[in-house]
Amino acid sequence: MKLRISIFGVGLIGGSWALAMRHAGMTHEIIGCSRSENHLAEAKKLGVIDRYTLDPAEAVRDADVVILAVPLGAMQSVCKQIQAHLSPQAILTDVGSAKASVIEAVRQGLGEIPPRFVPGHPIAGTEKSGVSAAFDSLFDGRRVILTPLEHTDPSAVNRVRGLWELTGAQVELMAVEEHDQVLAATSHLPHILAFGLVDCLAGMREQEEIFRYAAGGFKDFTRIASSDPVMWRDICLANREAILKIMALYQKDLQQLTTAIEQGNGDELLGIFQRAKAARDRFCL
Amino acid sequence: MKLRISIFGVGLIGGSWALAMRHAGMTHEIIGCSRSENHLAEAKKLGVIDRYTLDPAEAVRDADVVILAVPLGAMQSVCKQIQAHLSPQAILTDVGSAKASVIEAVRQGLGEIPPRFVPGHPIAGTEKSGVSAAFDSLFDGRRVILTPLEHTDPSAVNRVRGLWELTGAQVELMAVEEHDQVLAATSHLPHILAFGLVDCLAGMREQEEIFRYAAGGFKDFTRIASSDPVMWRDICLANREAILKIMALYQKDLQQLTTAIEQGNGDELLGIFQRAKAARDRFCL
Ligand SMILES: NC(=O)c1ccc[n+]([C@@H]2O[C@H](COP(=O)([O-])OP(=O)(O)OC[C@H]3O[C@@H](n4cnc5c(N)ncnc54)[C@H](OP(=O)(O)O)[C@@H]3O)[C@@H](O)[C@H]2O)c1
Ligand SMILES: NC(=O)c1ccc[n+]([C@@H]2O[C@H](COP(=O)([O-])OP(=O)(O)OC[C@H]3O[C@@H](n4cnc5c(N)ncnc54)[C@H](OP(=O)(O)O)[C@@H]3O)[C@@H](O)[C@H]2O)c1
Numbered sequence: 001m002k003l004r005i006s007i008f009g010v011g012l013i014g015g016s017w018a019l020a021m022r023h024a025g026m027t028h029e030i031i032g033c034s035r036s037e038n039h040l041a042e043a044k045k046l047g048v049i050d051r052y053t054l055d056p057a058e059a060v061r062d063a064d065v066v067i068l069a070v071p072l073g074a075m076q077s078v079c080k081q082i083q084a085h086l087s088p089q090a091i092l093t094d095v096g097s098a099k100a101s102v103i104e105a106v107r108q109g110l111g112e113i114p115p116r117f118v119p120g121h122p123i124a125g126t127e128k129s130g131v132s133a134a135f136d137s138l139f140d141g142r143r144v145i146l147t148p149l150e151h152t153d154p155s156a157v158n159r160v161r162g163l164w165e166l167t168g169a170q171v172e173l174m175a176v177e178e179h180d181q182v183l184a185a186t187s188h189l190p191h192i193l194a195f196g197l198v199d200c201l202a203g204m205r206e207q208e209e210i211f212r213y214a215a216g217g218f219k220d221f222t223r224i225a226s227s228d229p230v231m232w233r234d235i236c237l238a239n240r241e242a243i244l245k246i247m248a249l250y251q252k253d254l255q256q257l258t259t260a261i262e263q264g265n266g267d268e269l270l271g272i273f274q275r276a277k278a279a280r281d282r283f284c285l
Numbered sequence: 286m287k288l289r290i291s292i293f294g295v296g297l298i299g300g301s302w303a304l305a306m307r308h309a310g311m312t313h314e315i316i317g318c319s320r321s322e323n324h325l326a327e328a329k330k331l332g333v334i335d336r337y338t339l340d341p342a343e344a345v346r347d348a349d350v351v352i353l354a355v356p357l358g359a360m361q362s363v364c365k366q367i368q369a370h371l372s373p374q375a376i377l378t379d380v381g382s383a384k385a386s387v388i389e390a391v392r393q394g395l396g397e398i399p400p401r402f403v404p405g406h407p408i409a410g411t412e413k414s415g416v417s418a419a420f421d422s423l424f425d426g427r428r429v430i431l432t433p434l435e436h437t438d439p440s441a442v443n444r445v446r447g448l449w450e451l452t453g454a455q456v457e458l459m460a461v462e463e464h465d466q467v468l469a470a471t472s473h474l475p476h477i478l479a480f481g482l483v484d485c486l487a488g489m490r491e492q493e494e495i496f497r498y499a500a501g502g503f504k505d506f507t508r509i510a511s512s513d514p515v516m517w518r519d520i521c522l523a524n525r526e527a528i529l530k531i532m533a534l535y536q537k538d539l540q541q542l543t544t545a546i547e548q549g550n551g552d553e554l555l556g557i558f559q560r561a562k563a564a565r566d567r568f569c570l
Binding site: 123124125126127142143145182183185186187189190191192193194195196197198199200201202203204209210211212213214215216217218219220221222223224225226227228229230232233236237240243244246247248249250251253254255257258260261262264266269270272273274275276277278279280281283 | 408409410411412427428430463467468470471472474475476477478479480481482483484485486487488489494495496497498499500501502503505506507508509510511512513514515517518521522525528529531532533534535536538539540542543545546547549551554555557558559560561562563564565566568569
């Protein structure tokens with residue numbers, strides 16, 4: 001049986017997912033839907049999708065799987081547009097970077113959270129966006145977190161898991177709140193810190209001067225500040241509580257570092273730096 | 286004439302400098318000096334230095350150029366040890382990451398700041414240390430900042446500039462305070478933020494969990510947290526005032542971001558992220 005897959009938002013993530021499906025040799029039919037005919041035509045030209053439509057109702061008609069790969073801020077409106085047309089048999093999933101907010105958007109947009117809706121999030125990405133940045137191995141060897149709810153249909157979870165495994169990803173299940181907290185710490189906070197640092201330096205009088213002396217460490221550290229500002233605004237709004245919690249913790253740590261520097265407390269500084277280096281070397285290498 | 290060069294501290298920076306000199310085909314004699322015979326013997330075995338001594342007095346005897354490549358915290362004691370033996374003709378220079386503090390250490394250690402002392406700092410490095418991490422192209426295409434004082438002998442500055450240019454580096458002169466402020470912003474602050482972030486996460490209960498979900502962005506962002514804790518403690522102590530100034534500015538910016546997230550102020554977040562992305566893309570690519 002030929003699966004019919006509808007992708008809403010054929011950008012970096014949606015496009016890479018489509019390419020990975022094709023690469024895995026699946027003979028699905030992949031239909032793209034978003035706002036801009038230009039973007040969709042490009043996706044078709046690049047061989048990412050088989051066909052496209054600007055009409056959400058048409059996109060989900062007879063779809064077996066519908067994947068939402070639009071920005072977090074667009075999840076609810078897309079759900080509203082497909083609400084009357086989505087078949088109860090269809091599996092619905094998404095790739096949003098924060099989960100509680102997508103679940104709420106689905107509830108608002110569809111009027112309920114369907115048992116065949118499986119919230120998902122691939123821990124993979126680049127600082128680029130749009131379909132031209134998509135590539136078929138983006139998820140290979142990366143983790144994908146699914147956060148099914150209590151009433152989620154286990155067969156739908158298995159189907160979504162199976163599709164992700166075709167991309168080479170390693171799938172794990174997690175509670176919604178845990179996902180949002182873990183990602184706030186490992187992804188959202190670092191992005192906010194990097195954006196903040198570059199903006200702080202860009203606001204200084206010696207701006208040009210300053211960036212001229214940025215070495216490799218600075219470039220690596222701030223690479224994520226080249227990420228899509230709209231996506232990151234959406235994430236900050238969508239995962240507000242978890243982000244504020246980890247930011248408060250971090251600001252406390254930073255204050256402790258500041259105090260140690262003020263007091264010339266070399267032992268305390270050394271202790272913090274050694275703990276950090278040990279953790280970084282143990283977990284990231 | 287065969288120049289005699291003495292390197293105090295044949296680690297990542299001192300060792301790479303020696304290798305670059307050799308690579309440039311100079312027929313200097315390079316003498317290494319530090320505390321550990323093991324380290325020095327390794328440096329000789331790796332072909333980084335011609336010979337070594339544990340005796341600072343012997344190391345500087347008849348030296349034409351003396352380069353201090355020891356940790357910031359060791360600069361003063363090394364100067365004390367060579368004080369009675371350094372010829373007034375010898376050129377003295379250093380590679381320390383903060384300049385006002387090295388100048389003060391030289392003043393304390395030698396009892397004066399000799400006119401042929403040329404403070405210097407290569408904007409190059411890796412998160413590794415020790416002579417085994419040294420390589421001859423470390424400075425190639427990178428900037429080196431010299432911060433001569435008013436009474437510094439211009440011919441000494443030119444000699445040091447010429448040696449650095451042999452490594453492929455681009456040499457610039459800068460005022461001491463300007464150097465320390467610029468580096469606090471582009472190098473010292475990012476390192477402190479990265480150490481702080483990893484330590485903050487390592488302190489959380491779900492530690493193992495959390496690092497498992499760290500993606501590429503996190504790894505790049507925190508790579509500098511693998512740097513030598515002792516060196517970074519020294520830098521924090523040595524460049525305290527400039528670091529505290531930029532940390533205060535950054536903490537204000539972070540508070541502004543926190544408030545914007547608290548208030549769900551998407552426009553403000555988007556504005557900050559867009560400015561940061563524009564600056565990052567303009568200056569770092
Ligand atoms: N980038 C990452 O690192 C990353 C990682 C994991 C998860 N995610 C998540 O993946 C999702 C997509 O991110 P991305 O990086 O792939 O973004 P992207 O490359 O900008 O793609 C977003 C796509 O959504 C479409 N779109 C935007 N607004 C829409 C709307 N109102 N209705 C219908 N389509 C709309 C856009 O096409 P049109 O302009 O034609 O509408 C575009 O194709 C987000 O939810 C994000 O949180 C991103
Ligand atoms: N790494 C960077 O990214 C970077 C970049 C620019 C500038 N710098 C500056 O370069 C200098 C050296 O840094 P590095 O990264 O090359 O460090 P490193 O690889 O650890 O080398 C330091 C060397 O100094 C010697 N040393 C340490 N304490 C000493 C003492 N009390 N007396 C004599 N020798 C001593 C050590 O050898 P023994 O153990 O045998 O004594 C070692 O060979 C520092 O001032 C740093 O601020 C570093």
